[in-house]
Amino acid sequence: MTATVPLNAYLILSAALFVIGVAGVLIRRNVLVIFMAIELMLNAVNLTFVAFARFLHSMDGQIIVLFVMAVAAAEVAIGLAIIIALHRNKESMNVDEINLLKG
Amino acid sequence: MIWLIPIIPLAGSLIVGLIGRRMPRTLATVIACGTPSLSLLLSVMAFVRLLQMPAEGRLLRSSIGSWIASGDFSVSFGFLFDPLSAIMALVVCGVGLLIHIYSIGYMAEDRDYHRFFALLNLFLAEMLVLVLADNYLLLFVGWEGVGLCSYLLIGFWFERPAAASAGTKAFLVNRIGDGAMVVGLIWMILLFGSVDFQTVLTDAPTVLVYGSVTASLLTLLLFIGATGKSAQLPLYVWLPDAMEGPTPVSALIHAATMVTAGIYLVARSAPLFQLAPVSLEIVAWVGGLTALYAASIALVQTDIKRIIAYSTISQLGYMFLGLGVGAYAAGIFHLMTHAFFKALLFLSAGSVIHALAGEQDIRKMGGLRQFLRVTAGSFLVGALANAGIAPFAGFWSKDEILAAVYASGHGPLWVIGALTAAGTGLYMFRLYFLAFEGKSRLDAHMLSHLHEAPWSMRLPLVLLALGSATVGFVGVPPGSGLLQRFLGPVFPASAHEATAEPTSEVVLAVAVLAMAVGGIVMAYRYYLLDPQRSEALAARYPALYRTFFHKYWVDELYETAVVRPTVTSARTLSELFDARIVDGSVNGIAALAARAGSLLRRLQTGQVPTYILSILVGAVVLLGYLAFSG
Amino acid sequence: MSPTGGPILSMLIIIPLCGALVLVCIDGAREALIKRLALAISSLVFLLSLIVYAQFDPATAGMQFVERAPWIDSIGSSYLLGVDGISLPLLLLTTFLTPIAILASFSGITSRVKAYMICMLLLQAGMIGVFVALDLILFYLFWEGMLIPMYFLIGVWGGRRRVYATLKFVLFTMAGSVLMLLAMIAVAFLHQGSTGRSTFDLLELIGGSIPYGTQLWLFAAFALAFAIKVPMFPFHTWLPDAHVEAPTAGSVLLAGVLLKMGTYGFLRFALPLFPEAAAAFTPLISVLAVIGILYGALVAMVQDDLKRLVAYSSVSHLGFVMLGIFAMNVQAVEGSILQMVNHGLSTGALFLLVGMIYERRHTRMIEEFGGLSRVLPRFALCFLVVTMSSIGLPGLNGFVGEFLILAGTFRAHKGFAILAAIGIILAAVYMLWMWQRVMWGQSRRAENLTLNDIGRREMAMLMPIILLILWIGLNPNPLLRRMDASVAQLVEQVAGSPKADLPLLLRGFALQGLQPEFAHAIFTPNSQPRNPCESWN
Secondary structure, three states: OOOOOOHHHHHHHHHHHHHHHHHHHHHOOEHHHHHHHHHHHHHHHHHHHHHHHHHHOOOHHHHHHHHHHHHHHHHHHHHHHHHHHHHHHHOOOEHHHOOOOOO | OOOHHHHHHHHHHHHHHHHHHHOOHHHHHHHHHHHHHHHHHHHHHHHHHHHHOOHHHOOEEEEEEEEEEEOOEEEEEEEEEOHHHHHHHHHHHHHHHHHHHHHHHHOOOOOOHHHHHHHHHHHHHHHHHHHHEOEHHHHHHHHHHHHHHHHHHHOOOOOOHHHHHHHHHHHHHHHHHHHHHHHHHHHHHHHHOOOEHHHHHHHHHHHOOOOOHHHHHHHHHHHHHHHHHOOOOOOOOHHHHHHHOOHHHHHHHHHHOHHHHHHHHHHHOHHHHHOOHHHHHHHHHHHHHHHHHHHHHHOOOOEHHHHHHHHHHHHHHHHHHHHHOOOHHHHHHHHHHHHHHHHHHHHHHHHHHHHOOOOOEHHHOOOHHHOOHHHHHHHHHHHHHHHOOOOOHHHHHHHHHHHHHHHOOOHHHHHHHHHHHHHHHHHHHHHHHHHHOOOOOOOHHHHHHOOOOOHHHHHHHHHHHHHHHHHHHHHOOOOOOHHHHHHHHHOOHHHOOOOOOHHHHHHHHHHHHHHHHHHHHHHHHHHHHOOHHHHHHHHHOHHHHHHHHOHHHHHHHHHHHHHHHHHHHHHHHHHHHHHHHHHHHHHHHHHHHHHHHHHHHHHOOOOHHHHHHHHHHHHHHHHHHHHHHO | OOOOOOOHHHHHHHHHHHHHHHHHHOOOOOHHHHHHHHHHHHHHHHHHHHHHHHHOOOOOOOOEEEEEEEEEHHHOEEEEEEEOOOHHHHHHHHHHHHHHHHHHHHHHOOOOHHHHHHHHHHHHHHHHHHHHEOEHHHHHHHHHHOHHHHHHHHHHHOOOOHHHHHHHHHHHHHHHHHHHHHHHHHHHHHHHHHHOOOOOEHHHHOOOOOOHHHHHHHHHHHHHHHHHHOOOHHHOOHHHHHHHHOOHHHHHHHHHHHHHHHHHHHHHHHHHHOHHHHHHHHHHHHHHHHHHHHHHHHHHHOOOEHHHHHHHHHHHHHHHHHHHHHHOOHHHHHHHHHHHHHHHHHHHHHHHHHHHHHHHHOOOEHHHOOOHHHHOHHHHHHHHHHHHHHHOOEOEHHHHHHHHHHHHHHHHOHHHHHHHHHHHHHHHHHHHHHHHHHOOOOOOOHHHHHOOOOOHHHHHHHHHHHHHHHHHHHOOHHHHHHHHHHHHHHHHHHHOOOOOOHHHHHHHHHHHOOOHHHHHHHHOOOOOOOOOOHHHO
8 A cells, every 4th residue: 555644634634623613513603603613513524434434445434424415415405494584583693592492 | 479578568669659659649559558468468378377387397488599699608589487587577567557557647648648658668678578588698688778768768858957867867877787787797608608597597506616706796796786776775876866757657667667677686696696695695784774774864855756766765675685685585575565565656646746737745735635535545555565564565575574684693684674664654654644634735726736637547556556455465474475485496495584483473573563653653643743843853853854854965975976076087088188198299299290390491591502512511421431431 | 712703892892983983074063963873883882792791601711702813913912802701791881881971971062072972982992992902012002092082081071170180180090001011011021031932912921920029010010000090099189180070971981981990900910910919919909998998988978079079989989899809709809890890880870960960050069959859859769779879788789799898808808898897887978978968958059949850861871770780789690600700710810829918028029129030031132132233243
């Protein structure tokens, strides 16, 4: 095997992306930004899958990534629709003001 | 064929009760009075057949099939006609028929005429089941059945609150005795595997040890049942109140027949009681004390029916006294004579009440003999018989009981019996003199209303008076009369009363007779010659008078010691324990769930970042656990 | 194996279900048609059940008319129905009371008649199913399924506090039955553990060897479910509320049939499945039964509401039944089964009667009445017979049952029988006191004086019950004879177990507790443990 990027590099990058995503979700107040951060987390996981697929010479990881992307696309469609509906109702994108499910 | 005797009145009851209103009144009356006549006829026929048999084997049986069969226990609708049942059936049908006839006149104007006769017929049917049953369980059917009829007839005029509560009281007090009796019966099943008279009474000497605790307890349980039905201490309290019922009912049920069921039960169970000397002793003492106790109360009462009711309790006490000393035949003899003279007394009293439009207070009567000759004459006969004056019926039977008491060595009980005899003479004739003799204390309205009863009421009076005067002779000479010889084989051989020597028996009889006459003379002097003297007497012993007058405050005692604590504790149980504690803990658990929910809902902030944070924290904790737990 | 050849028990369940379906298709406005149709369907079921009665073979101890069909093969549960001498009387009671209850609803129910009648038919199917199901899962299905129509009957057509009452009733019952479901699964797993066959077939499960300590826990779970349904003493408080709020027909079926499911459950499941535990629990349950008898009677005495009074009297009467069941001899158990029928008849009739005066006066408060005997003579006569049956007057049905129970109990334990006899006295106290205040005395309200006596339809409801009351009172043998063989077999299965007293029971719980093999069987159902990750290799 020629010199390749080691697996650890992918994993570290993926972890970094994931943490950024988590931080974004937790810290940011804009719903749209939170949504994007979630996408970031999904893609971080995708990266891990692809890296392992390559490392283990198995196509399973690649296939799962395709699944994840399909689900993510669906999620974006529904999520954006919800966000638009929220925006129309609340005139706000601030997540702190959206607490209709408060018990 | 024996089974027809109770079935006929039952059918009569159903016909009169269910469709009697739709038929002409005469027809309903004919049916109502025809069924006891038929039963009487059948009983007489059976009696004649019995007489034709040899003395030792006089027994007729018939069964209409099995009633309950479960596992190894079974009981049938079996009927039995032996000398004891025969006497009872004849008395029940005979007196019952007369009282049915009397009721035609007495109840003529009542709007519930049909209901009355339906119940009277039903009573007769149940009473006949009671005395003809060949096992204890069927006897118990009749036993509770007559209780039901008694309840419904005491409460016949149910719109009167007093009648309604008297009915309930009668049923409930009886039920206490019945509860004990049920325990006795189930014990009997355990011991004998059966409730048939034949099995139980024959096997008794082998199954039960003489004088054993089991024998005593078993017989005492039966006796408690008997004290309820036969109104003995301490369960007698319902009988005086039962006088709220129509007078024919008082005569038939609460004097002549139903209240003697307890006597019948003890006499029937004689072989059992023979094995339990302790129980017999208790029976004798309860009987003796009740006799004296009730007589003392009767001395000062003012309601004509209540005096006779206390007299009934007292006479029933005599019967138990006789049974208790082993003189079973004497007890049944007294039962029979008592049925005649007590029915007579009640019916005469009913005639008086009928004539006076419902007045029952003897202080407002007086001098009635001029207006009601037949009634007064028959009442006098009844009073003489009740007081035990020779040669009327009561004398013979009472004398025989007291002779047996003396012969069995119960000196104190004999004294009690003799004292009661004096008291009986006193209260009976106090009643007679106050009501029928002396000056009339009636007001004008009543005088105008006063009339002698119609023939349907007078006829039974005359017949019963004849009976009261003569029926005692079936027991003469004492100890070996017709009746005693007829009944003899029914009772255990050892129970034939020890007879005293003839001379001392005559002395005793004369002594008791003298006591009774003394009572009558005292009544004459205090209530007829000089009425003020009786008041002076009451004033001289106020405590005694008040005790008698208030009936020893027993009703009040029961009210405060039994009734009110039960109701109070039930109320506490219901309102405090059931509603607060039992149901409270159920609702408390539900409330706890709700409380937990309302605490947990605080976690649900609705803030998305909070949720995400908790997901994160949870994930980290879980991962950490997996990583470090190995 | 049915003598007719036809699946008659299934028919009994399916006909009311189909009837309910037919009703669904009918226009709800045609109330008269719907009422008559419901009555006709339930009566048809009753007639069919008479065939079961007629063809029942009294000599056979085992199940008759057995029907078996595969159902949920993967867990070994099958559609298994059958009748024996224990369930036959209760099956007949159910089919007998339902048409009467439907007839009783003709006048009382004015809104949503269609939905009401559908509920009644579903309820009938469910009740019949409970009494004929012999598969644990099938039984559970009917047991819980029958709650749903009852929930609606009380919750929709009930009185003022109906929602509270119906929730209490359903939650209380469910709390117990969830534990029972767990125990059922455990029984099946244990059976699989020892024989390797997965089954919920009751007949196969009986006689299995479950260790003593485990039996105690499983019995306790079953007993709790059944004791709530009976209801036994500390679990009874749902009953008065449910009765007070339920419509007349709901009360009739609740008291007449539903309560019997608890006592039936003890006889059918709890006793034969766990005989040793049952013997160990006998003292505890007998004590609770006696407390129930006396407590129910005392509390009934001071109730102001007629329906509450009757409800508490049920607690007392069912205490008798429980006492008899746990005396575990032929007389007591037969008396108990008979008393279940008796209670169904007399209490059912009492609720009908109370319903009748409620329809006339719109109150059930005792103090509102008085002197009704004068105004309503026919009603009074019927009421009297039913009251006397409830009190246990000899010659009527109640006495036969009570006497057999007492006689049997006395054999097993004298003290309990004597205390129970006090209950007989108290029964007379509360019933007659009520009678005195309602039927005798002066009327306390002017409205009472103008009431109409009961009419032909009401007589048609009461007469069958009264005739049965008399018939069973005078001739209980046809019923007793059909019970004999099955009860004898049951008693033999159960009574052989050693009796234990209360301390021993507690020690059994504490020391033997949840035994390892029990937990093992629950958590690892198959005999060879397997690694969940294996399939990933």
